[in-house]
Amino acid sequence: MALTPITKRLVPDDVFDQLLGEVVDGSLSAGDTLPSERRLSELLGVSRPAVREALQRMSATRLVEVRHGGATTVRDFQRYAGLDLLPRMLVRDGELDPTVARSIIEARFAIAPGVARMAAERIGRADEHTRRALEEALGTLAAAGDPVARQHAALAFWDAIVDIADSIVFRMMFNNLRLAYEPALEALAPLLDGEVSNLDGYREIRDAVVDGLGLAAQGAATDLLRPATEAMVDFLDALQDEPDEDEPAEDGPGKDEGEAR
Missing domain, CATH: 1.20.120.530 (GntR ligand-binding domain-like)
Known part of the structure; x- marks a missing residue:
């Protein structure tokens, strides 16, 4: 899970957005278990209440299943999420x-x-x-x-x-x-x-x-x-x-020919 620290002035919305991105992009798959609140707060550099609020939002949008005293499990958003999630999904980052x-x-x-x-x-x-x-x-x-x-x-x-x-x-x-x-x-x-x-x-x-x-x-x-x-x-x-600017360009024919020789 590629989580990055968040500045406190942006919590808890950014916590939710980052977790949402992990679910929608497939980095977190249906059935995966999220780290504990304490571990998430350490990974993200935010307070546990901020993480807890973000997880409550995730639960409200049916992206995760939160079990009291147990694990928080990712759900298949394409089967459980509603139209209320669309604004968050259309523009991300x-x-x-x-x-x-x-x-x-x-x-x-x-x-x-x-x-x-x-x-x-x-x-x-x-x-x-x-x-x-x-x-x-x-x-x-x-x-x-x-x-x-x-x-x-x-x-x-x-x-x-x-x-x-x-x-x-x-x-x-x-x-x-x-x-x-x-x-x-x-x-x-x-x-x-x-x-x-x-x-x-x-x-x-x-x-x-x-x-x-x-x-x-x-x-x-x-x-x-x-x-x-x-x-x-x-x-x-x-x-x-459109190709991603961060992705290397595909090898041209010249390189292939050189390797063949």
Whole structure:
């Protein structure tokens, strides 16, 4: 386990982040036993209460199983963790994780059209305040003067769509996806600006929802999201494939030929 000392001003969040990184990266596998609180505090250079709080957070996010008077065991995070972990996983050590970002973009494309359809089918339940929020978000989007402002306006538009859909599960999913996305919003905004600049696409969704046309709302959302989704996935795949600067370059043909001689 490659743990490094932490300055006290950053505890206990950094303790949690470092343990999380070990679990997500696979340095700690499901079934592994963590060192004792005392040993972890020695390895990290922090107090035992800070370690204890971090372990409690790990337990709350279902990353470990803490047994009173016994060992703390790592769980398989892909089977036990919830969407609340996404914000922590997307940006770690100040860097975007392309794999997690790709999953969020793909989830958005898979879920949003269905939410738009549900909103259209349930528009009759929406109160005047919720309907007005949709119009206000569209107006804000039209007036936004830069990519970041347009991103925030687009999030407000989808927030209103989720409210109209009136599903507590979709609401919680949206909340967590938004929390995961917002830390990387400024970095990703230029790549998604073509989408949030497509006012006609948003108006088509709005019109279909207001008119109660479920299939039309679903199709309009799919048409709006598809181009940026495909572009983002290509970008993130390329980012993931970039060689690590710390890794030595692969041997060229000259070296192989020399060794052959």
